[in-house]
Amino acid sequence: MQNDRVVWYNPRPVTTDACRLCGNTQHNHLILKVAHWASDLGVMDVAECGSCKSAWFPAMERFLVPYPDTQIILQDPDFPYYIYHYLEIVGGLDWKVSLLERLPFTPFRSVLEIGCNAGVTLDYCRTMWNADTVIGLEPSAYGVMGSRLLEVPILPQYLHEASSLQGKLFDFIYATEVLEHVADPLIFLQEIKRSLTPNGILLLTTPRAGALNLQTPPGELLAALSPGAHYFLLSPEKLADLASQAGFAWCHIEPFGMTQVCVLADHPVTLANHVWATPRIRDYYQRKTSQTVADARVLLGHWLNYHTYTCQMGLPVEATVITEIETALQTLFDIDLAQPQGLLERVAATDSLVSLGKVMPYALPYYLYWRGGDYLPVAELLVLQGLKVDLQNLFVYDALLEKIREAQPTHATTLYQRFQFQLKRFSNCFVRHNHD
Numbered sequence: 229m230q231n232d233r234v235v236w237y238n239p240r241p242v243t244t245d246a247c248r249l250c251g252n253t254q255h256n257h258l259i260l261k262v263a264h265w266a267s268d269l270g271v272m273d274v275a276e277c278g279s280c281k282s283a284w285f286p287a288m289e290r291f292l293v294p295y296p297d298t299q300i301i302l303q304d305p306d307f308p309y310y311i312y313h314y315l316e317i318v319g320g321l322d323w324k325v326s327l328l329e330r331l332p333f334t335p336f337r338s339v340l341e342i343g344c345n346a347g348v349t350l351d352y353c354r355t356m357w358n359a360d361t362v363i364g365l366e367p368s369a370y371g372v373m374g375s376r377l378l379e380v381p382i383l384p385q386y387l388h389e390a391s392s393l394q395g396k397l398f399d400f401i402y403a404t405e406v407l408e409h410v411a412d413p414l415i416f417l418q419e420i421k422r423s424l425t426p427n428g429i430l431l432l433t434t435p436r437a438g439a440l441n442l443q444t445p446p447g448e449l450l451a452a453l454s455p456g457a458h459y460f461l462l463s464p465e466k467l468a469d470l471a472s473q474a475g476f477a478w479c480h481i482e483p484f485g486m487t488q489v490c491v492l493a494d495h496p497v498t499l500a501n502h503v504w505a506t507p508r509i510r511d512y513y514q515r516k517t518s519q520t521v522a523d524a525r526v527l528l529g530h531w532l533n534y535h536t537y538t539c540q541m542g543l544p545v546e547a548t549v550i551t552e553i554e555t556a557l558q559t560l561f562d563i564d565l566a567q568p569q570g571l572l573e574r575v576a577a578t579d580s581l582v583s584l585g586k587v588m589p590y591a592l593p594y595y596l597y598w599r600g601g602d603y604l605p606v607a608e609l610l611v612l613q614g615l616k617v618d619l620q621n622l623f624v625y626d627a628l629l630e631k632i633r634e635a636q637p638t639h640a641t642t643l644y645q646r647f648q649f650q651l652k653r654f655s656n657c658f659v660r661h662n663h664d
Contacts, residue, residue, distance in 0.1 A: 233263040234446050234453075243275050245286040248459065249413075249466050252279035259283065259440060262449075264456045265620075266293055272455045276437065281463035283437040291456050298384065301369040309585035311346055311373050316529040316591040317624060319348035321512070324404055325505040327489055331429060332498060333357055336400040340393075340423065341365070343406035346374025347382050352512050354380065361398075365390060377526050387419050398423055402431040405487065408458040417474035417492075429493045430476070436488040437461040444486070447615075447623025452486045464488055510537035517552075525589065528556040532591040539598040553595065561588055565596075568606045575610055581618040590614075593625065597632055608632045 240257040247256060255278025261271045272291055276283050285291065301307050328349075337360045341350045344364030354362045364371060364382035367389075375382040383390050401420055410416045420430055435452040440461065444452075452461065462470075464481045467490055471479045476492040480499065483489075491497055513534035521527040531553050538545050557563040563571050574587040584590070588610065596607035611629045614622040 234260060234449050235262075236260045236442060240276075243273075243286065245275060247275075247277035247280060247282065248284045248288070249282045249462065249470075250277060250280040252277055254278055258286075262453050262455045264291055265454070266456060269293070269456065274440070274453065276440075277463075280466040280469075281437060282460055282466045283440055284460040285455070285458070288459055293456060295368060298367075298369045298372060302372060306582045307369060308373065309582045311370065311377065312525055312529065312585055313581060313590050313621065314346050314370070314374075315348060315377070315526060316532065316589055317594070318621075319346070320404065321348060321352060321509050322505065323484070324349050325352065325509055325512075326503050327431065327433070327484070328353070328402070329503040329505060329508060330500040331400070331431065331491070333400070335427075337361065338396075338398045338400070338425075339363070340398040340401045342387055342401065342403040342420070343409070344374075344382060345370045347371065347378050347380040348374070349404070350382070351378045351380050352509075355512055355515055356508060363393070377523050387416075387423070393423070396423070397425045397428065399425050399428050400431070401428065404431075404433045405435070407432055407434040407462070408454075408460060411459060413460075413462075414470050414473055417470055417476075421475050427493075427495065429491065429497055432490040432492070433484065433487045434467070434490070435461045435486055436483060437463045438483070439486040445623070445626060447619050447626055448486055450620045451623060462488070506537055506540050510534065510541060513537060524556065525560060528553065528560060528589055529591060531556065532589060532595050536591070536594050536598060557589075557592075563588065563592075565603070565606075572606065572609055575613050578613060579617055581621050584614060584617055584622075590622075593628060593632075597628060597635070600635060604632055604636055 237258050237260060240259055243256050243258050244253055245256065246253045257276055257278070258273050259276045260274045262274060263271055269291055272285050274283055275286050336357060339350070339353050339357070339359045339362045341364045344350050344366045347364050347366070350362050350364045353359055362380065364375075364380060365385060365387055366374070366382050367384055367386055371382040371384050374380070383392065387393070401424060403420070407413050407416065424430060435458070439452055440449070467488065468479050468481055471490065471492050477494045478492065478496050480491045480497065481488055491499065513530050516530040517527070517534055521530065531549060535545055535549055535553060538549070554565060557565065571588065575584065578584040578587060593607045593610045593614070596603040596610070608629065611625045611632065614625045615629070
C-alpha cells in the first residue's frame with residue numbers, strides 16, 4: 229500500500245551505498261522512497277542490506293534537521309497541544325505496559341528511562357511499581373513540559389551528558405523507540421551497559437526492518453520510518469550482534485507489531501508469556517484521577533482514558549465518571565454532546581493536529597465510540613477529519629474507524645440520517661487523502 233508520501237520501488241534498483249549497520253556493499257537495494265517530514269527537504273530513499281537485512285537511509289546526514297532550541301519551542305503557544313496529543317492517545321501505555329509487566333519488576337528499586345518523551349510511562353513505573361528512584365532522560369521540550377505536567381523527574385539531557393548520573397547504577401533501564409535515532413547504536417548500548425547494576429536488565433524496542441512491506445498501512449509505515457529522524461530499522465540478527473558486541477551475555481528478541489522487543493542482561497531473565505495490560509492501565513488511571521492535577525486538560529485525559537480502559541474490561545462505568553468527563557468537556561471546550569452540531573462544525577474547520585486539539589481532546593472519539601448508539605456517527609466524523617488533517621500523527625484513528633463502522637447499527641438512527649451528508653463528504657475527503 230502507498231500514498232503520495234510513501235512510494236515503493238518496482239523493480240528495486242541496486243545501490244552500492246554501504247550499509248550503515250554492517251558496512252556491506254554487496255546486493256543492497258533501494259526498496260522505497262518517502263517524503264521527509266520537512267516538505268522542503270524532499271524525498272528520501274530507503275535501502276535494504278543484502279547481508280544483515282537491516283534497512284537504512286542512504287546519505288542520512290544531509291537530511292538531518294537540528295532540534296529547534298528548547299526555550300523557543302516552550303514559548304510557542306501551540307506546543308502544549310503536542311503534549312496533550314501524546315498524553316491523551318499516543319503515550320504508549322497500551323503496548324509498553326504489556327512489555328514492562330512481563331519483566332520480574334519486583335526487585336527494581338531504581339529505574340531509568342532513556343528518551344522518555346513526556347514521561348507517562350515513567351510515571352506509570354513510579355505509580356504502579358513503587359520504585360525508590362525513577363529518572364527520565366529527554367533532551368527535547370517534551371521532557372521539560374512533561375516533567376511539569378506529570379511532576380516526574382526528567383533531565384533534559386542525553387545519557388553521555390548527564391553528569392548527575394555518572395557513577396549511578398540502575399536495576400532497570402529501558403528505551404522504547406530510541407535506538408533508531410542514534411547514529412552509532414553500538415556506543416549507545418555500551419553506555420547503557422555501564423549504567424546497569426550487575427543484575428540489571430535493559431529493555432529496548434526499535435522498529436524492525438521486516439515490517440517494511442506492501443501490506444503495511446501508509447500511516448504505520450511513516451511512523452516506523454519517521455523520515456528525517458530515524459537512521460535505520462534493524463533486523464533482529466543485527467540487533468543481537470550489536471548486543472553481543474556491547475558485552476551483554478544474554479539476549480532475547482521477538483517481533484511486536486511494527487517494532488521488535490529486546491531484553492538484555494548478563495543473566496537469563498524469566499519473562500511472562502503474556503500480560504493483559506488493560507487492568508493495570510485502568511488501575512493507573514484510576515489512581516491518577518484521585519490525585520491533585522494542576523492542569524485541567526491533563527486531568528480530563530486521565531478521566532477519558534480511565535473510561536476507555538474500564539469499557540475495554542467490560543466493566544460498568546460509574547455515573548460520576550461520565551459527569552466528570554462531560555462537565556470538563558463543557559467547561560474546557562464548550563462541547564455539549566447532546567447538541568453535537570457545533571462541535572462538528574468547529575472540527576470540520578480544522579486543518580492541523582494543533583487546530584483539532586484546540587476544539588476537542590484527542591481522546592474524545594474513543595469516549596464516543598464506547599458510549600455507542602447515537603454517539604457513533606459523531607465519533608466517525610471526528611476520526612475522519614483527524615485522519616484528513618494529520619494522518620501521520622493520528623494514524624491510530626484508522627483502527628478506531630474500523631471499530632466504529634463495525635459497531636454501526638443495521639438500520640440508521642435519526643442521528644445517522646441527520647449526518648449522512650457529512651459522513652459521505654468526510655469519507656470522500658479521507659479516501660482522496662489516503663489513496664492506495
